[in-house]
Amino acid sequence: MSRLQARYQALHASGRKALIPYIVAGDPSISATVPLMHRLVEAGADIIEIGVPFSDPMSEGPVIQQGHERALENGVSLRDVLGLVTAFRQDDIDTPIVVMGYANPVERMGHALFAEACMGAGVDGLITVDLPPEEVDNLNQELKRVAIDNIFLISPTTPDERISTITERASGFVYYVAVKGVTGAGNLDVADVTHHLNLIRASTSLPVAVGFGIKDAVSAASLAPIADGIVVGSALIDTMARAIHAGHSEAEAIDRAITLLVDIRGGIDQATSAA
Amino acid sequence: MTAKHDPQRYASVPDEHGRFGEFGGKFVAETLMSALADLEVLYRKLAQDDEFQRQFDEDLAHFVGRPSPLYEAARMSDHIGGARIFLKREDLNHTGAHKVNNTIGQALLAKHMGKNRVIAETGAGQHGVASATVAARLGMDCHVFMGEEDIQRQSLNVYRMKLLGAEVIPVTSGSRTLKDAMNEALRDWVTNVDNTFYIIGTVAGPHPYPMLVRDFQSVIGREARHQSLAMTGKLPDALVACVGGGSNAIGLFHPFLTDESVAMYGVEAGGHGIETGEHAAPLSAGTPGVLHGNRTYLMQDDNGQILHTHSVSAGLDYPGVGPEHSWLKDIGRVNYVAANDDETLSAFHRWTRMEGIMPALETAHALAYAEKLAAQMSPDQHIIVNLSGRGDKDILTVAALEGITV
Incomplete structure (x- = not known):
């Protein structure tokens, strides 16, 4: 059983929902990344999404774009990201790690080499924003060989009949993009999310996490009863960036992000126990 | 005739996946996949449609001057x-410039899709001007993304676009040139895909753009x-x-x-x-x-x-x-x-x-x-x-x- 599968099964058994923070590897700094990952776990993260910085992050709003830019200024490459996961695994062999990024760094490394390196580092899953099912078969072969899950995005504009094309190729979990737009944008429409999650669940038994547009305990709580996992990215990165911009230390910036995450965890747990 | 010049070979690209050999394809976020599929279906239909071709040829003759x-x-x-x-x-x-041949064609597609808001990226500003021009002619709302560096070096075209009624949006991310303008246009499209047609100015981007821009040009x-x-x-x-x-x-x-x-x-x-x-x-x-x-x-x-x-x-x-x-x-x-x-x-x-x-x-x-x-x-x-x-x-x-x- 994969780490992702095991984690979702354990959560399901205890009636809890996965909290999935997203951070960009190397932001705010390379040295802060692994300690930050451990703090996320202590604060209640069940799965960590670690972003691979890319020069042209086409689906990101300004907050995560700037995170990518800071990480690139810190010289972070895909190899470095996998190195950070390796370092994280020294002290945590349980928390599933999902690498999230864009196609080109993976293409440049080569599918087979990338898959091997992910396995070696202890990566559990991959999300590639610009690799729809039509373009993924070659990479999926390599990922299957090393038992790494490939996690696909489904969006509000995905036609109903296309959902199964996606879920057939997916493993680990499915990621529903709750708003039309870039990361960090938009207002959630819970009824619309509910409608789409029902369609997705009719097509697959995989867990479904929801992301984009979740910025606090209230928005997380609104989706927790219907989703298997809640992804929070821009809000954490924005909290850290604002603190640093205001002249606070990196440690203080991380503390503030952790405070937000604890709050979101509370919102999710309260909404699910009440439901 | 050598294989290199076999007409079949050139007529066969792009294939149904939008590939030219190993190149091309559709590497975009899921949110855009259905808009691209709709565009391809419409374009393949209109490419065979005499009335659409007549309209295109007429615009090229009388509006462009071909x-x-x-x-x-x-x-x-x-x-x-x-x-x-x-x-x-x-x-x-x-x-x-040649850019207008393509914007005439894509604006006709936008009209057929009932989309009244168009966006474009531009480097030198020629595609931006050509997009703003067809938008003005058809009464469409036009937004042009342009890198800050290009806005400085092509200020005449920036002013032309504004005169034509387009909004020119400065792009300050990355290298602040054409590549970043395209990133920003894609971000806008992902957000406003329901009512927006993206007029791509060159034979790049996801399928079907490289095919349809080629055909128009x-x-x-x-x-x-x-x-x-x-x-x-x-x-x-x-x-x-x-x-x-x-x-x-x-x-x-x-x-x-x-x-x-x-x-x-x-x-x-x-x-x-x-x-x-x-x-x-x-x-x-x-x-x-x-x-x-x-x-x-x-x-x-x-x-x-x-x-x-x-x-x-x-x-x-x-x-x-x-x-x-x-x-x-x-x-x-x-x-x-x-x-x-x-x-x-x-x-x-x-x-x-x-x-x-x-x-x-x-x-x-x-x-x-x-x-x-x-x-x-x-x-x-x-x-x-x-x-x-x-x-x-x-x-x-x-x-x-x-x-x-x-």
């Missing part, structure tokens, strides 16, 4: 003393083929066009691909020189990768990060290239070469002074190479150069480079 002339550059040809050089005068189109090569036969009794011996994304080059080349006797040269921006690394010539010095929705040759580092590019011309300052060009390079049908900034500026002056035609700096790359090529050929041969745009927009850049205040 056919554009094929003009023999007699003085420069005599001066070089080699092959005769003919210019396909796309600079005489309404708005001053192929009017250039179809006309040039007839004109060459009518004026000289034969096909040209060579074609030359500048390549940034590559829409004017594909437009000229495509109708000649199966003509074995016609050699083709795509001229990339050599910047400060290929050997310096400061250029915008992915076909000359790049490697295959994935950017802006397609697999193609890119300028990238060993970690797959896209490199900043340099070119004196904003319109060629792009780290990728249309996927069909990548394929034409790999199968050996088109030769891709580069002209650097200095050669380009000197060609700009020479052609302006000797032919009375002021080319765009993008176009001057093609002219710089055509001079060298013609010199190696004989006077009974002839070359067609795509004079893709006029140079009025560049006079402030040229003046600044020469320390002149206008």
Whole structure:
């Protein structure tokens, strides 16, 4: 059983929902990344999404774009990201790690080499924003060989009949993009999310996490009863960036992000126990 | 006929996945996949529709002013003393460049889809102006994304777009040039996909854009083929066009691909020189990768990060290239070469002074190479150069480079 599968099964058994923070590897700094990952776990993260910085992050709003830019200024490459996961695994062999990024760094490394390196580092899953099912078969072969899950995005504009094309190729979990737009944008429409999650669940038994547009305990709580996992990215990165911009230390910036995450965890747990 | 010139081979690309060999495809976020599928279905239907083609041809004739002339550059040809050089005068189109051929076509598609908001990216501003122009004509709401650096070096075109009623949105991320403008346009599209049509200005982006932009621009090569036969009794011996994304080059080349006797040269921006690394010539010095929705040759580092590019011309300052060009390079049908900034500026002056035609700096790359090529050929041969745009927009850049205040 994969780490992702095991984690979702354990959560399901205890009636809890996965909290999935997203951070960009190397932001705010390379040295802060692994300690930050451990703090996320202590604060209640069940799965960590670690972003691979890319020069042209086409689906990101300004907050995560700037995170990518800071990480690139810190010289972070895909190899470095996998190195950070390796370092994280020294002290945590349980928390599933999902690498999230864009196609080109993976293409440049080569599918087979990338898959091997992910396995070696202890990566559990991959999300590639610009690799729809039509373009993924070659990479999926390599990922299957090393038992790494490939996690696909489904969006509000995905036609109903296309959902199964996606879920057939997916493993680990499915990621529903709750708003039309870039990361960090938009207002959630819970009824619309509910409608789409029902369609997705009719097509697959995989867990479904929801992301984009979740910025606090209230928005997380609104989706927790219907989703298997809640992804929070821009809000954490924005909290850290604002603190640093205001002249606070990196440690203080991380503390503030952790405070937000604890709050979101509370919102999710309260909404699910009440439901 | 060799396999290289087999008509079947060229008619078969892109395939149903939008691929030209290993290049092309649809590498975009899931949110856009259904909009691309809708566009492809509509386009494949309208491409066979007589009424749509009649409307397109009529707009090209009466709004753009086609056919554009094929003009023999007699003085420069005599001066070089080699092959005769003919210019396909796309600079005489309404708005001053080939770009409008495509925006006319895409605006008709937007109208058919009932989308009244259009967005575009632009580098030199020619595509932005051409988009703003068709939007004004059809009463559409137009938003043009343009890198901050390009806004400074192409201020005349920025003002033209504003006069036409378009909103010009400065892009401050990344290298603040064409690549970043395209990122920002894609972000806008992902957010407003329901009511927005994205008018991509070149033969890049996700399928079906490289195919439909090629088809709209192929009017250039179809006309040039007839004109060459009518004026000289034969096909040209060579074609030359500048390549940034590559829409004017594909437009000229495509109708000649199966003509074995016609050699083709795509001229990339050599910047400060290929050997310096400061250029915008992915076909000359790049490697295959994935950017802006397609697999193609890119300028990238060993970690797959896209490199900043340099070119004196904003319109060629792009780290990728249309996927069909990548394929034409790999199968050996088109030769891709580069002209650097200095050669380009000197060609700009020479052609302006000797032919009375002021080319765009993008176009001057093609002219710089055509001079060298013609010199190696004989006077009974002839070359067609795509004079893709006029140079009025560049006079402030040229003046600044020469320390002149206008």
